[in-house]
Amino acid sequence: MIITTGNDPIPEIVQRAVSLAERTGCNYVPRDNLSLPKLVKRHGEEEVLVVLQEAVRLIRPGMPPMEFHPSMGYVRAKRILKGETDPLLSAADMIPGDSVLDCTAGLGTDSLLFSVYGGETSKVTALESSLPLYALLIEGMSQYTTGKERVNEAFRRIQVVNSDHLDYLRAQPDRSVDIVYFDPMFRVPLTDSASISPLRQYANGEALSLESVAEAKRVARKTVLLKEKALSGEFERLGFTELLRGSSKTSYGVIKIGN
Ligand SMILES: C[S@@+](CC[C@H](N)C(=O)[O-])C[C@H]1O[C@@H](n2cnc3c(N)ncnc32)[C@H](O)[C@@H]1O
Incomplete structure (x- = not known):
């Protein structure tokens, strides 16, 4: 590139x-x-x-x-700032100040939501293994300006790292981050996801591995979270409990980490 x-x-x-x-x-x-x-x-x-x-x-x-564009992420970020709940944050059981490791940064939308809600004391690290997407993200996160200063600040706080998540997770100490999040490319794509379509040409499309999930369980203090298509076999294969959301085409799967 x-x-x-x-x-x-x-x-x-x-x-x-x-x-x-x-x-x-x-x-x-x-x-x-x-x-x-x-x-x-x-x-x-x-x-x-x-x-x-x-x-x-x-x-x-x-x-x-x-x-680079936060698309629906901006609308959701504004709702979070108004005090409304968001399904991603509820599934993660996040509270302000929690640290988050987003293992699949993509367009950075979910990282933005974690950062907006987490606030100034939280730390959000976003991993992206694709070099073109990583470059797009670091330029976008540092320069993109919205009409809301708190959203701009949330973008600037996100630390973007060019790494495969398994390599990164292996190098982290036990119980060192509150929430570990995976949103890999779906095994069977949703045909109507306009924001993901252009990303597909640059994205790492590999399936999430059991080894990455095992490392995430070691590194997380509170929740390991997976987003996939609703009723995907990935939840069972990887040991997540799927939280079905009415008619939503996507679900979150959780693994709670005990004390
Ligand atoms: C569906 S997208 C994530 C979308 C993201 N949650 C958002 O809000 O924009 C999946 C992203 O994860 C990246 N990815 C897939 N496997 C990865 C891995 N092993 N390590 C790091 N990034 C990975 C892909 O390149 C892709 O950009």
Whole structure:
């Protein structure tokens, strides 16, 4: 993957693109008014991440572009700030201040909800094994600005790490985080999930392993949580109790960690 800017960028944007390239180990390539397909071809890469003044976009020629955006996450975040409950937080049994390890960051929406609710004293770490998605996330989380300052602050507090979750979990001490969360790509995709479709081309689609769940149980103090399609066999295979939610197409599965 290469990193570039829009045409005629201001120096601040070039600096942001250069820093992002350094942080992710990707090459920064000046745009030089070239089209993105030409730029990608010239550098023999598959995709390009474009840093813009108010957006960051991942582009693979011939595929739909993907922009960092909290989508429904912003609506849910505003509800949480108003004191309303959210099914993710209830399933996790989270209280403000809890620490969360989100093992499958994706678009960062669920991490945002944990961070908004967790508040200033909580710590949310978001793991993403796909390099293009990791790069999109760190730029988006540090720059994306909404009309709500508390949502912006919640984005900035999330620590994004480029790692496979099994490797990361193995390196953590016992009982070192309150909640460990998994939202892997569903074994059978929901055909109408508009926000996940563009992500699929970049995402790690491997099934969650029993070994990762065993490590999560060792690392968690309170809850290990899994999101999957409702009635998925994954809940039973991995030892989670499924919490069915009426007609919802997705469920959360929980493993409670005793004292
Ligand atoms: C369904 S998406 C998660 C969506 C996310 N909960 C959100 O709110 O946007 C799953 C993500 O987990 C990542 N992933 C899958 N397996 C992983 C692993 N072993 N380690 C780290 N990330 C992984 C995928 O690359 C993908 O981006």
